[in-house]
Every structure is written in C-alpha cells, then in structure tokens.
Amino acid sequence: MTEMSAPAAQIQRPDLSGARLKRRYAAEARFRLYGLIAVLAALGTLVLLLFSIISNGYTAFAQHHIALEVTFDEAEIDPTGERDPQVLRRANYQGIARSSLRNAFPDVTERRERRALTALMSGSADQTLRELVMENPDVIGTTQRVWVKASDELDSFMKGHISRDVPESDRRVKDRDIVWIDQLIAAGNIESQFNTTFFTAGDSREPEQAGIWGATVGSFLMLFVTLVLSFPIGVLSAIYLEEFAPKNRWTDLIEVNINNLAAVPSIVFGLLGLAVFLNFFGLPRSAPLVGGMVLALMTLPTIIIAARAALKAVPPSIREAALGVGASKLQAVTHHVLPLAMPGILTGTILGAAQALGETAPLLMIGMVAFIVDIPGGFTDSATALPVQIYLWADSPERAFVEKTSAAIMVLLAFLVVMNAVAVLLRKRFERRW
Structure with a gap:
C-alpha cells in the first residue's frame, strides 16, 4: 500500500493561486470602475441639473426699466394745493405714466397702437410714481426723469428669450413693438437694473411685479x-x-x-x-x-x-x-x-x-x-x-x-x-x- 501510494503523493498539481489572484484583482478593478462610473454619472447629472437651473434663472435677478419724462402736474395731482396725503394717494398716476410714454412717441396716434405702446410699460408704473410723490411732495409741479419697470414681454425680449428673427406670428412682441423698443434703446431710455422686487415683493399675476x-x-x-x-x-x-x-x-x-x-x-x-x-x-x-x-x-x-x-x-x-x-x-x-x-x-x-x-x-x-x-x-x-x-x-x-x-x-x-x-x-x- 505504501509503495503504491507514494507515486500518487508525488504527482505535481498545477498551481492555480496565480490565476485566482489575477481574477480577484480583475474583479476588484471592475468593481472600482463601476463605482467610478456611477459617481461620475451622478456628478454629471447634478452638474447638468444645476446648469439648467442657473442658465434659466440668473436673468431673473435683473429687470429692464424704461425712462419716462414725467410732468407732475399740480392741477391733476393736488388740485387743492394742501398736500393732503389722501389726495396725493388717489391721483391718477396711471394716466400720468401713460401720457409720459406717449409723449415720447408723438407719431403714434391710433388708439390701438397707443394701447400697444403703453403695454411696453409695467402695470406697476403708477405705484412707482405714487411712491415718489408720497416720499417727496416737492416734485409736484416739476418734470422728472423716472425709471419704471418694463413689461414682462419687453424684459424677455431684451434678455434674448424672445428672438426677433422668428416670424411675427410666432412671437408675442410684434414688429411695431420692436421698432419702439429700438427707438427707446437709441435714446438711452432702456436699461437693466438689479431686480430688488424679486426679493422684496409678494406674489403677483404680472411676472415683473412678482417676488419671493x-x-x-x-x-x-x-x-x-x-x-x-x-x-x-x-x-x-x-x-x-x-x-x-x-x-x-x-x-x-x-x-x-x-x-x-x-x-x-x-x-x-x-x-x-x-x-x-x-x-x-x-x-x-x-x-x-x-x-x-x-x-x-x-x-x-x-x-x-x-x-x-x-x-x-x-x-x-x-x-x-x-x-x-x-x-x-x-x-x-x-x-x-x-x-x-x-x-x-x-x-x-x-x-x-x-x-x-x-x-x-x-x-x-x-x-x-x-x-x-x-x-x-x-x-x-x-x-x-x-x-x-x-x-x-x-x-x-x-x-x-x-x-x-x-x-x-x-x-x-x-x-x-x-x-x-x-x-x-x-x-x-x-x-x-x-
């Protein structure tokens, strides 16, 4: 029995430790690669998401304004001349703002065009004029250069969200509006300002007046x-x-x-x-x-x-x-x-x-x-x-x-x-x- 088993004990078995070690290292390398790919995919998705949010949202921190030459007519704002705050608050500032913008475009006489012209201006223009008069009644009887908010459509056009190259039927800003906007730009009556309203106002139906x-x-x-x-x-x-x-x-x-x-x-x-x-x-x-x-x-x-x-x-x-x-x-x-x-x-x-x-x-x-x-x-x-x-x-x-x-x-x-x-x-x- 001893003589027959000796040759069997002396049989050389193949050494598989090297192959097993290589397979183990290869599996670990693949696992690390899969983990790295997962991390890079997550980071890429996060970067893409943040880029999309920032690229769409950073323009909201600026708001375009229109300069108006406003004549604060005392007969219209304070007929009694007593500077009563209640009287000053009830004046027709919306009409004053519209007249000021129309005076800058004397060639616009048709009723529909005049309405479209004043639509370039935000509906909060009267509030801007009212606050100016309430803070400083001395402006009554004078002509002041006042910056009022532009409408959301004009603001979007100036920011490039509405392209002038597309057909007129596919955009809300019409060709006549673009002509008026170009005239305001040439006269230096449109500028971009920091949008403080976004941080100081509540919600509104009008985008240019809405805040958080x-x-x-x-x-x-x-x-x-x-x-x-x-x-x-x-x-x-x-x-x-x-x-x-x-x-x-x-x-x-x-x-x-x-x-x-x-x-x-x-x-x-x-x-x-x-x-x-x-x-x-x-x-x-x-x-x-x-x-x-x-x-x-x-x-x-x-x-x-x-x-x-x-x-x-x-x-x-x-x-x-x-x-x-x-x-x-x-x-x-x-x-x-x-x-x-x-x-x-x-x-x-x-x-x-x-x-x-x-x-x-x-x-x-x-x-x-x-x-x-x-x-x-x-x-x-x-x-x-x-x-x-x-x-x-x-x-x-x-x-x-x-x-x-x-x-x-x-x-x-x-x-x-x-x-x-x-x-x-x-x-x-x-x-x-x-």
Missing part, C-alpha cells in the same frame, strides 16, 4: 412653528426611549412605528393635517401655524431617530461615573449624557428642518396653494411657502415666470445648502471622539 418675500416669510414662520413643536417633543421622546423606557414588547412596537413613520410619504401627513387640524379643530386654512404643525409631525421621527443615535453614542462609562458619585439617573442624563449628545441632536434637527423647508405635498393638502399677494404678518395669516410658490410659478403660462421659477429654486437650494453646512459645522465643532 411673501413665500419666504411664510416658510420661516412655518419653520419656527415646526422647530418649537418638534424639537422638545422629539428630544424628550428620545431620552425616555433610550434612557428610561423598559425593554419590552410595547417599546419595541413604538420603535418600529417611529422607524416606519420616517418612511411614510409626506402627503400622508398632509391628509392627517387636513382631517384633524382643519376639519376637526377648525384651524384657519393656508396658515403658517397649521403648516408648521403638519411639518412638525413629519419631522418628529427624524429628530427622534437622530437624537437616540446621539444618546447611544455616548459611552456607558459616562453614565456609570455619574451614578458612581451619587447622581440620580435623571441627573446623569441631563447633566452629563445630554450635553455630550447635543451636537448630534442639533445636527439631526437641522437636517429634519431642511427636509421640512423643501416639502410641498403636505402644504398643498392644507390649502397653502392659494394665490397670496400680501406679506403674512403672523402665524394665522394666509401665506404660502417657497416650494409651493415654485410650484405655482412653474404652472404659469407666461415665459417670464420660467426664469423666476428657476431663480426661486436657486434661492431655496441656497437655504438648504446653508442649513446642511451649519449641520456639518456643528458636528465638526462639537463632535467628541471616544
């Missing part, structure tokens, strides 16, 4: 309500579940439901707010108070999960040391564990607030899709939010609202980037490594 300030105020009022409700409730719930609650089937059920609520579509919270806050309690529709309460419900699971993770990251030795020197369980948690976990809790709270700031669906369910012109002055005033404002503008047919939609998206993204950057800085600044 009303929606921004509504968003931050809702965000304030959301944080006031969700932060203390979420942190206290996390402390109880992590530090004090007994481990049994009921706490397990609560934990499972909290994790499930974090994955529930946001529109479900909107339906809950519609059924409970509006229909049952009768709270006002389209109010930041209701919007904040709905977003607080949506943000609570995120804050609870983040707070529990931050509390769990604190080493048990901290608790044991506090208990060892005679501190109670509550004192150990509030004086030692909670301060060390607070950076992680704040990070999770800011991320949850950023998520709430960008939500639209739950707000649509509670009526915040209404057209709101006035700036909200309180938590129960009618208001809208910045994401809802973007949704409304995206559905508008006017070409000028396209650039305003993209510009509002840029502002919203800037807010979200700032909030996420604050969360990162807080984590880096106060993070403790154990």
Whole structure:
C-alpha cells in the first residue's frame, strides 16, 4: 500500500493561486470602475441639473426699466394745493405714466397702437410714481426723469428669450413693438437694473411685479412653528426611549412605528393635517401655524431617530461615573449624557428642518396653494411657502415666470445648502471622539 501510494503523493498539481489572484484583482478593478462610473454619472447629472437651473434663472435677478419724462402736474395731482396725503394717494398716476410714454412717441396716434405702446410699460408704473410723490411732495409741479419697470414681454425680449428673427406670428412682441423698443434703446431710455422686487415683493399675476418675500416669510414662520413643536417633543421622546423606557414588547412596537413613520410619504401627513387640524379643530386654512404643525409631525421621527443615535453614542462609562458619585439617573442624563449628545441632536434637527423647508405635498393638502399677494404678518395669516410658490410659478403660462421659477429654486437650494453646512459645522465643532 505504501509503495503504491507514494507515486500518487508525488504527482505535481498545477498551481492555480496565480490565476485566482489575477481574477480577484480583475474583479476588484471592475468593481472600482463601476463605482467610478456611477459617481461620475451622478456628478454629471447634478452638474447638468444645476446648469439648467442657473442658465434659466440668473436673468431673473435683473429687470429692464424704461425712462419716462414725467410732468407732475399740480392741477391733476393736488388740485387743492394742501398736500393732503389722501389726495396725493388717489391721483391718477396711471394716466400720468401713460401720457409720459406717449409723449415720447408723438407719431403714434391710433388708439390701438397707443394701447400697444403703453403695454411696453409695467402695470406697476403708477405705484412707482405714487411712491415718489408720497416720499417727496416737492416734485409736484416739476418734470422728472423716472425709471419704471418694463413689461414682462419687453424684459424677455431684451434678455434674448424672445428672438426677433422668428416670424411675427410666432412671437408675442410684434414688429411695431420692436421698432419702439429700438427707438427707446437709441435714446438711452432702456436699461437693466438689479431686480430688488424679486426679493422684496409678494406674489403677483404680472411676472415683473412678482417676488419671493411673501413665500419666504411664510416658510420661516412655518419653520419656527415646526422647530418649537418638534424639537422638545422629539428630544424628550428620545431620552425616555433610550434612557428610561423598559425593554419590552410595547417599546419595541413604538420603535418600529417611529422607524416606519420616517418612511411614510409626506402627503400622508398632509391628509392627517387636513382631517384633524382643519376639519376637526377648525384651524384657519393656508396658515403658517397649521403648516408648521403638519411639518412638525413629519419631522418628529427624524429628530427622534437622530437624537437616540446621539444618546447611544455616548459611552456607558459616562453614565456609570455619574451614578458612581451619587447622581440620580435623571441627573446623569441631563447633566452629563445630554450635553455630550447635543451636537448630534442639533445636527439631526437641522437636517429634519431642511427636509421640512423643501416639502410641498403636505402644504398643498392644507390649502397653502392659494394665490397670496400680501406679506403674512403672523402665524394665522394666509401665506404660502417657497416650494409651493415654485410650484405655482412653474404652472404659469407666461415665459417670464420660467426664469423666476428657476431663480426661486436657486434661492431655496441656497437655504438648504446653508442649513446642511451649519449641520456639518456643528458636528465638526462639537463632535467628541471616544
């Protein structure tokens, strides 16, 4: 048996380790290549998206204006000469603005053409003249050069969104309008100015008069309500579940439901707010108070999960040391564990607030899709939010609202980037490594 098995033991088997090693390295190289391709594809998509938004929206930060030689006739503005603010406010400034523009084109005499000429000027021209007179009544009886907003069609034409090379039937700016615009340009009566209205005004049916300030105020009022409700409730719930609650089937059920609520579509919270806050309690529709309460419900699971993770990251030795020197369980948690976990809790709270700031669906369910012109002055005033404002503008047919939609998206993204950057800085600044 020994003599017969010896030759078999001496048989040389092929060494496959080199081939296996090559295949392993090749598989790892392919995996890295696939990962690199995925990352580059994601970055390319992100760059394409940002380029599309910025290229469409940066022009909204500028607005073209028309210069008018306005004669503030005292007989028309202040017949009594008493400079009564009520009288000055009721004057026909729209007629004064139209007459000033028509005086620059004396050859335009036909009624239809005169109407088309004044359409080059924004409907807010009377408001500009009124504000000028109210701020400085001394201009009454004088002739002043006043810049008023151009219409959205003229502004779009000057920005290149409407081409003069296409047939007249395919563009809203007609050939006669282009002739008038060229005359205004030659006379130096059209210029582009920074669009402060976009940041200081509320919504409007006219694109050149629309702004995001009303929606921004509504968003931050809702965000304030959301944080006031969700932060203390979420942190206290996390402390109880992590530090004090007994481990049994009921706490397990609560934990499972909290994790499930974090994955529930946001529109479900909107339906809950519609059924409970509006229909049952009768709270006002389209109010930041209701919007904040709905977003607080949506943000609570995120804050609870983040707070529990931050509390769990604190080493048990901290608790044991506090208990060892005679501190109670509550004192150990509030004086030692909670301060060390607070950076992680704040990070999770800011991320949850950023998520709430960008939500639209739950707000649509509670009526915040209404057209709101006035700036909200309180938590129960009618208001809208910045994401809802973007949704409304995206559905508008006017070409000028396209650039305003993209510009509002840029502002919203800037807010979200700032909030996420604050969360990162807080984590880096106060993070403790154990």
